[in-house]
Amino acid sequence: VKLTLVLFDGFTALDVIGGYESLARLPGVEVEVAGPRRGIVAADTRALGLPATVALGDVKATDILYVPGGPGVAKAQADAGFLARLRALDATSTWTVGICNGVLLLGAAGLLKGRLATTNFFAREALRQLGATVVPERFVRADKYVTGAGVSASIDTGLFLCGLIGGDAAMRAIGLGIEYFPAPPYAEKRPEDIAEPLRQLVAAFDATEGAAQLERRPLFDAV
Amino acid sequence: VKLTLVLFDGFTALDVIGGYESLARLPGVEVEVAGPRRGIVAADTRALGLPATVALGDVKATDILYVPGGPGVAKAQADAGFLARLRALDATSTWTVGICNGVLLLGAAGLLKGRLATTNFFAREALRQLGATVVPERFVRADKYVTGAGVSASIDTGLFLCGLIGGDAAMRAIGLGIEYFPAPPYAEKRPEDIAEPLRQLVAAFDATEGAAQLERRPLFDAV
Numbered sequence: 001v002k003l004t005l006v007l008f009d010g011f012t013a014l015d016v017i018g019g020y021e022s023l024a025r026l027p028g029v030e031v032e033v034a035g036p037r038r039g040i041v042a043a044d045t046r047a048l049g050l051p052a053t054v055a056l057g058d059v060k061a062t063d064i065l066y067v068p069g070g071p072g073v074a075k076a077q078a079d080a081g082f083l084a085r086l087r088a089l090d091a092t093s094t095w096t097v098g099i100c101n102g103v104l105l106l107g108a109a110g111l112l113k114g115r116l117a118t119t120n121f122f123a124r125e126a127l128r129q130l131g132a133t134v135v136p137e138r139f140v141r142a143d144k145y146v147t148g149a150g151v152s153a154s155i156d157t158g159l160f161l162c163g164l165i166g167g168d169a170a171m172r173a174i175g176l177g178i179e180y181f182p183a184p185p186y187a188e189k190r191p192e193d194i195a196e197p198l199r200q201l202v203a204a205f206d207a208t209e210g211a212a213q214l215e216r217r218p219l220f221d222a223v
Numbered sequence: 224v225k226l227t228l229v230l231f232d233g234f235t236a237l238d239v240i241g242g243y244e245s246l247a248r249l250p251g252v253e254v255e256v257a258g259p260r261r262g263i264v265a266a267d268t269r270a271l272g273l274p275a276t277v278a279l280g281d282v283k284a285t286d287i288l289y290v291p292g293g294p295g296v297a298k299a300q301a302d303a304g305f306l307a308r309l310r311a312l313d314a315t316s317t318w319t320v321g322i323c324n325g326v327l328l329l330g331a332a333g334l335l336k337g338r339l340a341t342t343n344f345f346a347r348e349a350l351r352q353l354g355a356t357v358v359p360e361r362f363v364r365a366d367k368y369v370t371g372a373g374v375s376a377s378i379d380t381g382l383f384l385c386g387l388i389g390g391d392a393a394m395r396a397i398g399l400g401i402e403y404f405p406a407p408p409y410a411e412k413r414p415e416d417i418a419e420p421l422r423q424l425v426a427a428f429d430a431t432e433g434a435a436q437l438e439r440r441p442l443f444d445a446v
Contacts, residue, residue, distance in 0.1 A: 151400070178375050181416075
């Protein structure tokens with residue numbers, strides 16, 4: 001079982017690693033990291049990268065096609081050759097996975113028309129416009145297409161797919177292996193619960209002394 | 224504010240990326256990836272690596288010292304020069320972070336004696352023997368030492384530290400940015416709830432037809 005992780009300039013690292021960390025632990029899975037070319041592909045922060053072991057153009061087929069998101073999606077989405085590559089590999093895959101706003105790339109490749117899909121909270125409308133039926137879920141399956149919400153949802157989505165491929169025991173064993181018993185240091189359960197209150201909180205925070213101590217830069221530039 | 228991510232051969236990728244993804248989004252944080260030498264350091268699966276941008280020996284000081292875990296910990300823990308490096312950098316840090324069984328490295332460096340700390344479920348006894356007071360928490364702070372449980376606990380721990388450094392608004396904004404509203408595809412809340420039942424589940428699964436379709440390899444080799 002070959003898992004192909006697709007990298008593009010400006011991907012978000014956790015979008016990739018969250019799913020990789022569970023799927024790579026499934027018995028029989030071999031991981032391939034595909035980039036524009038062999039070599040290091042820069043993540044969105046520009047402070048970190050991941051080495052691609054193969055050029056995407058050299059990948060002829062795969063079993064699990066895995067497409068992360070990140071600020072680089074905007075540019076990748078305008079690259080007809082890249083979208084054609086995704087379409088060609090999707091024609092060979094058993095499963096095709098999209099994470100975060102990377103789901104827009106599957107949509108732009110024409111793969112999600114009329115299908116249930118989820119994506120980053122901030123990308124839902126854009127995904128609708130690409131013909132998907134968007135649901136506000138952490139992960140969802142439609143035929144062989146498994147899509148996940150933003151960034152860290154790659155973990156839930158990866159484990160969900162582990163369950164589909166390997167069954168409940170394998171999924172739970174891997175969940176234990178990566179110790180995924182989350183306990184965020186805040187109470188919110190959904191982005192809907194926080195997006196608007198947060199804008200107010202950030203505005204209030206900006207007026208405090210603490211804000212002056214922090215060199216401000218946009219907190220949402222990655223989504 | 225300099226964040227130094229320490230890599231060693233056989234680290235677990237999510238241990239690093241889970242914390243990086245939130246901390247790198249804190250205003251003013253600059254990320255440095257330190258390895259045995261500049262160049263790619265192999266993760267535990269051998270299918271993926273991360274490029275170190277600096278040799279650990281060339282790092283003279285840092286603000287946030289971040290040590291992940293992985294199967295490579297056993298070897299790193301026996302490397303007196305490596306532990307001395309961690310000790311020297313800890314003497315310069317504002318915060319020192321250990322994740323998963325990487326907390327054992329801080330313990331072996333003598334930094335956690337009599338301090339509250341958490342670690343991977345399977346590493347608790349070993350951490351006790353290094354003099355820490357082990358608590359079964361997802362993350363815990365003792366003075367400047369912030370420790371996290373296994374692998375994916377790096378996310379909770381990173382966000383917790385974001386809150387300590389940047390305050391509640393920044394933590395929640397970053398939580399929204401990485402969309403950390405987890406929803407694992409199973410019900411367990413703690414490794415304690417699953418470890419023993421899971422051994423039985425895996426044994427039962429091994430007796431099924433499904434098991435024969437999977438090339439079996441140890442599911443726990445990463446912890």
